[in-house]
Amino acid sequence: MSEVLNIHQDNLKDIRQLYDRYAGMLLGFIRGTVQDHQRSEEFLIKIITAFALENQGQAISWLKIRQFARYKLIEFSPVNDGQLNISDSGNEYLNLLEQDERTVFQAVYYQGKSITQLAGLLNRNENMLRTQLKSSIDKIRKARGN
């Protein structure tokens, strides 16, 4: 005998809204972090499922869901804090950045490296890295017309 699923219609609607708005952005973020298409899709399913179940009825923002994904990705595939794994993103905005800026941006954005960690890895001054991160974001904003 098949079992009756007790999932509420409103919940399904919420999941679809969450998916429509953030699934593409999340997959882009996950691919940039994991750099493996097959695993990225598996992680996307796991992350959206977990987020939908844990954040019912709460306000959602991209920063919140991205941060959630970052913690989940560490849980699914622990990263090596002692190394940087930067690849060519192929994104038009990231390609506008200098090599150093792109490294800093990608290390922070995709790999979640803190400024202190990055300073240790790159053997650079923290303030300089902060400035590079800011300038890379400013460049992207400018290119986008803001």
Add this chain to the structure above:
Amino acid sequence: MEIKQLIDSGLMETYVMGVATDDEVQQVLWAKKQFPEFANELTKLEMEMEMLAQSMAVEPPVGVLSKIEQEVNEIRLREQKLQRFSENENKYQQAEQEKVKQDRYIEVESESNQMRINKAWRWVFAAVFVLGKIFLGFAIYFYLENRQAQEQIKDLKLEMNQIKSSN
């Protein structure tokens, strides 16, 4: 620190990138509350980060949504089963506890012939007892008095008859 310096410090950027330290997060939240200009810049930056993420978005393959819905369904169903199981478990435990309680205590509503009354009644019973003894004493006293009086009357009647016959 002036507001311009704060905005240019890169603090907002580390915050929106999600790599700010606890102190930096506190600083951002404080500045957001304190300076409307800072709050405004932060909102703009957050929106920019979302736009950037949109520009780097990758269309998920067909079937991903249905897999997510199926996964959510399965987890919810598991949770419901678990909840039902724990409810039944609780009921069973409560019933067990009730049974243990019943086994441990003796039924108070017994078939005893004795009854319980308030201690204040003992003074009433004592007074009734004492008064009973007094009345008994009086009854014996008046009984003997009466018998003596009857005998005296009998003697007097006898004397009167003797006097009458001698006259």
